[in-house]
Amino acid sequence: MTPAPSPTPAVTWADRLAPRRWLGPVTLLGPAGVWLLVLLVLPTLLILEISLVPGLRLGQPSGGYGLGNYLQILQPVYLRVIGRSVAFAVGSTALCLLLGFPVAYWLALMSPQRWRNLLLVAFILPLWTSSLLRAYAWTTILRPSGVLNAMLAAIGLPTQNWLNTPTAVFIGLTYSFLPYMVLILYASLEKLDTRLLEAAADLGASPRQSFWKITVPQILPGIAAASLLVFISTLSDFVVPTLLGGASSMNISRLIYNQFLGPTRAWGFGSALSMVLILAVSLAIALLIRYGDRNTVTET
Amino acid sequence: MAQTVRSTAVTATPATQADVELRRVVKAFGTEVAVRDLDLTVHQGEFFSILGPSGCGKTTTLRLIAGFETPTAGDVLIQGANVSTVPAHRRPVNTVFQSYALFDHMTVKDNIAFGLKIRRMGSPQVRDRVAEALRLVRMETMAARYPAQLSGGQQQRVALARALVNHPAVMLLDEPLGALDQKLRKQMQVELANLHRQLGITFIMVTHDQEEALSLSDRIAVMNNGQIEQIGTPSDIYDRPSTAFVADFIGDTNLLPGRVDQAYPSQVQVTTDSGLRVLACTASSSDAQTVVVSVRPEKINLSLSAPTAANNCYQGHISHLMYLGTHLHCVVRLGSGETLMVRQPNRAESLGVDTAVYVHWAADDCLVLDPA
Numbered sequence: 001m002t003p004a005p006s007p008t009p010a011v012t013w014a015d016r017l018a019p020r021r022w023l024g025p026v027t028l029l030g031p032a033g034v035w036l037l038v039l040l041v042l043p044t045l046l047i048l049e050i051s052l053v054p055g056l057r058l059g060q061p062s063g064g065y066g067l068g069n070y071l072q073i074l075q076p077v078y079l080r081v082i083g084r085s086v087a088f089a090v091g092s093t094a095l096c097l098l099l100g101f102p103v104a105y106w107l108a109l110m111s112p113q114r115w116r117n118l119l120l121v122a123f124i125l126p127l128w129t130s131s132l133l134r135a136y137a138w139t140t141i142l143r144p145s146g147v148l149n150a151m152l153a154a155i156g157l158p159t160q161n162w163l164n165t166p167t168a169v170f171i172g173l174t175y176s177f178l179p180y181m182v183l184i185l186y187a188s189l190e191k192l193d194t195r196l197l198e199a200a201a202d203l204g205a206s207p208r209q210s211f212w213k214i215t216v217p218q219i220l221p222g223i224a225a226a227s228l229l230v231f232i233s234t235l236s237d238f239v240v241p242t243l244l245g246g247a248s249s250m251n252i253s254r255l256i257y258n259q260f261l262g263p264t265r266a267w268g269f270g271s272a273l274s275m276v277l278i279l280a281v282s283l284a285i286a287l288l289i290r291y292g293d294r295n296t297v298t299e300t
Numbered sequence: 301m302a303q304t305v306r307s308t309a310v311t312a313t314p315a316t317q318a319d320v321e322l323r324r325v326v327k328a329f330g331t332e333v334a335v336r337d338l339d340l341t342v343h344q345g346e347f348f349s350i351l352g353p354s355g356c357g358k359t360t361t362l363r364l365i366a367g368f369e370t371p372t373a374g375d376v377l378i379q380g381a382n383v384s385t386v387p388a389h390r391r392p393v394n395t396v397f398q399s400y401a402l403f404d405h406m407t408v409k410d411n412i413a414f415g416l417k418i419r420r421m422g423s424p425q426v427r428d429r430v431a432e433a434l435r436l437v438r439m440e441t442m443a444a445r446y447p448a449q450l451s452g453g454q455q456q457r458v459a460l461a462r463a464l465v466n467h468p469a470v471m472l473l474d475e476p477l478g479a480l481d482q483k484l485r486k487q488m489q490v491e492l493a494n495l496h497r498q499l500g501i502t503f504i505m506v507t508h509d510q511e512e513a514l515s516l517s518d519r520i521a522v523m524n525n526g527q528i529e530q531i532g533t534p535s536d537i538y539d540r541p542s543t544a545f546v547a548d549f550i551g552d553t554n555l556l557p558g559r560v561d562q563a564y565p566s567q568v569q570v571t572t573d574s575g576l577r578v579l580a581c582t583a584s585s586s587d588a589q590t591v592v593v594s595v596r597p598e599k600i601n602l603s604l605s606a607p608t609a610a611n612n613c614y615q616g617h618i619s620h621l622m623y624l625g626t627h628l629h630c631v632v633r634l635g636s637g638e639t640l641m642v643r644q645p646n647r648a649e650s651l652g653v654d655t656a657v658y659v660h661w662a663a664d665d666c667l668v669l670d671p672a
Contacts, residue, residue, distance in 0.1 A: 193401070195397060195399055195401040196401050196403060198368055198388070198395075198397075198401065199395070199397060199401035199402075199403070200389075200403075200414070201367075201368075201387070201388040201389045202366060202367075202368075202388055202389070202393075202394055202395045202463075203389075203394065203414050203415035203418060203462070203463075203466065204389050204390075204415050204418045204419055204466070205389055205414075205418050206389055207389075209418060213414075214403060217405045217406075218404075218405060220405075
């Protein structure tokens with residue numbers, strides 16, 4: 001990419017095309033740009049094309065372009081899958097926010113300064129191990145003869161099968177993405193100007209009033225960023241619903257997987273589902289850019 | 301405003317009601333003692349300044365009154381009530397912060413209305429009070445703006461309005477003009493004085509700017525090292541400093557250490573360490589033998605020929621000369637080796653470096669102080 005050409009008439013085309021203007025940016029951005037073009041942009045366009053061929057199946061002749069694949073998504077059975085995916089995402093994002101906010105608040109504003117970095121590292125340590133391994137670890141906790149039931153039995157509570165339930169998916173998703181929530185909220189809370197809290201107290205606000213009228217609005221961009229990031233990640237997660245949710249927890253990623261690698265081989269329908277997911281995630285990212293910006297946060 | 305009468309008896313008349321009182325207040329942070337054994341009484345309606353170098357404990361003192369700090373020992377009283385353990389949000393004081401601490405997610409109007417809304421005042425009344433506050437600080441046209449869209453001076457006015465809209469018993473101002481440039485500072489000083497006169501409430505201002513303190517205050521407390529060195533009117537502080545620290549901190553002064561030769565009623569004869577004999581007046585009844593003579597640069601007269609009558613007259617030559625427009629700032633080296641700062645009106649005299657001059661001043665214009 002070259003810098004935007006200056007509007008001043010003094011700049012000639014020869015000047016604009018001079019190597020000194022584009023050589024640097026092209027050298028810096030070129031390799032990654034080619035990588036993204038070949039491995040992201042072109043495949044996405046390919047998926048878009050396949051999604052527009054109704055009833056496309058691997059090894060069968062196709063019947064031209066149309067919107068049939070997208071109309072198929074509107075069938076109740078598939079809308080339920082999408083609804084379930086959104087419910088998983090919203091629920092686990094809300095759980096992450098509820099559990100993560102107090103932790104981030106304590107870390108940023110109350111924890112002892114000298115231990116702060118160590119505590120932060122301790123909290124993000126799970127991110128350094130494979131998400132697949134962590135999901136497998138949860139199966140040993142949640143299965144009928146697992147750790148959770150053993151503990152419940154030991155204190156005399158009724159045991160139940162946790163594995164392959166939506167509850168297990170919520171637990172797994174919240175566990176997986178809580179560190180992201182804490183990290184982003186921490187970064188936001190750490191920048192909070194505590195003098196504003198003093199000013200609020202000076203004007204008669206109790207600590208609770210200061211929290212809702214100053215702290216929360218001040219870090220709303222951070223809350224929005226963290227929540228949207230967790231929402232995007234949980235909406236399209238594949239590992240946790242597959243390993244912990246079982247048959248009860250078919251979500252959109254698993255449905256897409258089945259279209260491409262399952263027995264039906266309905267690539268056209270799978271591509272249409274992928275496009276819908278890409279669109280949903282893009283929308284969430286657009287919201288992130290819009291509301292992650294401090295200046296656009298309006299008064300409460 | 302309800303209170304229109306400004307207390308004229310501000311100079312410590314016992315009849316004047318105390319608004320803020322600190323009794324033997326100590327504040328320590330760990331082993332660091334920021335404020336030690338502070339006694340302070342601020343009267344109702346007074347413009348009171350706490351002046352001192354950075355780290356002297358003046359901001360801590362203000363924070364103790366605001367309620368952001370609790371005293372390690374001693375009591376803080378506001379309007380007669382002991383508030384030592386009352387949290388900031390239940391004290392009848394409002395603060396203008398050095399950094400303004402405006403809520404940047406709210407408009408100017410909402411910033412100002414914040415305190416009123418917290419106290420659940422009805423919205424018609426809030427609207428009236430906010431409009432009145434905006435008018436007082438002349439920011440009526442800026443009500444819908446966000447703090448980020450305002451200049452430093454405008455933010456400062458909003459911070460003032462946000463505090464005074466609550467009609468507090470006491471306004472606390474922490475270096476309120478510290479972030480403004482010189483010209484705006486002068487202008488805001490006038491506005492602060494006007495506001496104080498209009499509102500009639502007690503102002504307590506912390507500043508390190510002596511000129512600001514002198515020009516605005518009814519009384520000033522000069523702090524050093526966590527303690528009050530002197531409390532008095534601006535002229536008390538400037539003309540009759542009680543310690544060498546105060547004399548040196550407020551304005552410029554020449555400090556000449558020496559010994560008392562002979563004491564007369566209200567005057568003493570001092571021989572300085574370099575051998576000058578100086579006749580000076582005494583403020584206190586202290587009979588210390590080792591003293592410091594303080595003489596202000598502007599009290600010293602400079603002449604090319606020997607003056608006819610003067611108590612303290614010495615010969616020397618100018619070693620440095622600074623041209624300041626309205627004044628000349630000279631450093632005069634005396635025959636005895638001492639150097640004196642002298643401030644001279646800019647007159648048509650041919651003064652230059654190495655010009656031989658006489659310096660002289662009246663005994664009434666210099667003061668004997670205890671050494672710091």
